Amino acid sequence: MMYQLVLLLFLHFFSLFQGTDPLAATCRGRLQVQRAKLNQEINYQTMMRNGAEKLYRATSNKKLKETIALELNFVNSSLQVLKEQLAELNSSVQMYQNNSSIPTTPMVPLGLKETKEIDFKEPFKDFILEHYSEDDTKFDSAIQQLNKIRQAIRTPSRDSSGVKLLFQYYNLLYFIDKRFFASHRNLGLHFEWFDSLTGLPSMQKSIAFEKASVLFNIAALYTQIGAKQDRTSSDGMDAAVDSFLRSAGVFHYLKQNFSNPPSTDLSPEVLDMLTHLMLAQARECLFEKLIADSEKRNLSHCLDIAQEAAQVSEVYKQLHKLLSSTAIKDCVPSSWGGLMHVKTEHYAAISHHYVALGLIGQKDEISSTAREKLEHLHVDSKSNEKSEAKYVPQNANERFRLGRSHLHQSIALHEEALRTYRMCRQLQLIDSLHDLLQRAKENSVSLLSRLIEDSDQFQDVAEPLPIRASTKFQLKLTDPDLSQYKASDLFKALGPLKFFSAKRHWTAARIVELKKTNDDVSFGFSVKEDSPVVVTRVEIGGIAEACGLKEGDYIVAVNDQDTKWASHDDISRLIKGAGHQISLKVVTPMNWKYLHSRGGTAGMSVCSKSTSSSSSGVSSSSSRNPSPVGSVCSKESDKKGSWNPFRRRSSKDPLEASYITNVLYR
Structure with a gap:
């Protein structure tokens, strides 16, 4: 018993040293373990279905075909249930959120891709002996270390050390690719990864698939780090924006450099959707910081906030359309679309609320700056080209009338957001989202009540024009900084990589x-x-x-x-x-x-x-x-050259000129 305890402690500290903590019984850890079990079960049922389909096509026995058809129906039903369970896991966004006392809108994190264990020992030792004519026993330690690193990247910790571990392994794959993978020989190694969204397995001999999967997990890890930030503080908001932008950059980098994807989550359509999703969440965090930092509530400032909120609403509206496309809707949880719809209505309601707040609070004459902003605030909803609809209230009476109409529109949009929330079973599990939507609606209702008490002369309320989406903050996408995380060549003793390589x-x-x-x-x-x-x-x-x-x-x-x-x-x-x-x-x-x-x-x-x-x-x-x-x-x-789905760049690979670890896609 004592020996087992010592062994567990050793494994625990070793895992922490490697940047992983597989023994941590956190909600996120249990969620990932459950994902791994579902992936294995989906893999088993998929193999059962493939075997039954082959047997069905091969046999001519009518009775046997009926039996196989019945079995296929059962297997397909089991697969559908498993995929629904995986979709529920992908919908469990509340597991990754920060437990703050102040409710904030939930962010969508991604689960990590699971992979099967690989032993590099025998293939690499054979290749060292045959290709390099070296004593393979001299590299036992290097191979053992490589196996430990790959085992560690299967369970990275949800922080910067986990990101560092994945980046270092990715950079290490550059040297492994050069040392051991060539077109003239098959090592017999198969890299098998499970789709993060569908759970289906994909297997390839190419190490490029391993690189792409590791990069996907880096981006997914950034989404989890961003979602868990405490966005009630300025530092937490900045960290969330940074994490989501880094995630978007990795997804965009994957889309630009990876072709012929073997799995759905690496397809260009899904990567493009994920890039837009992370950019939308980064913009939402920026908007939260804009509201938190605002002290002045004059008309000009309220109009700026209103257009920023309209911009967030428009981004989520386009994202909701993207999630509804044929290439994506079957592989993402339905709750994602529901959450995008809720955020679209919620931020549109906030934009109308701030316009009303600015108009009602304006007691003096409208300044020239605010007047110019009002001229460009609305768009003509009846026009296909969304042309500007210039309308500037000339007196206090018109300002009150316009402000009241915007408040009514804000309340209506909040009610639509709450209705969508109640229709989605997964969203109903997020109590903080309901509290946030209800509080925002009550703010608009309270402001409208005070307005009616102050003045009951308004009878008719016209529907206001839509607010033009606009922003002063441009989000910049950058490729992942691979040179920041150094990786040493474990097989340096084989000689300079430029000359002593597999090719x-x-x-x-x-x-x-x-x-x-x-x-x-x-x-x-x-x-x-x-x-x-x-x-x-x-x-x-x-x-x-x-x-x-x-x-x-x-x-x-x-x-x-x-x-x-x-x-x-x-x-x-x-x-x-x-x-x-x-x-x-x-x-x-x-x-x-x-x-x-x-x-x-x-x-x-x-x-x-x-x-x-x-x-x-x-x-x-x-x-x-x-x-x-x-x-x-x-x-x-x-x-x-060996088949490589990563597109070659026109510039010369810096690693071919010097032995630095700034690994770039080839």
């Missing part, structure tokens, strides 16, 4: 033993460049030529000392300090044409004698990527 080939390593009789005789070769050092000149008739050293060879070890990352000066010191005998471990790089069409030994070019055992002798014909001696370089040989 490059070289001959098996060979040992070249060089001996000379005295100090006056050189070994007969020159080297240049760094990491790795390249043989650039071999003296004709010299010791190096006789021992089989070739121009273009990479020196990967000197006297059993690994030199893949050594500089030219390091190699020079090693060679000069070796005395009369030195052992070089070298490899010859190959391209595809060399690999498949050349069988004989490569010829050597004529080089002048070198007086030094190692010199920097820069030749104008040499390059940083020397072609194998005698091989024919062709553009076609470099066109064979």
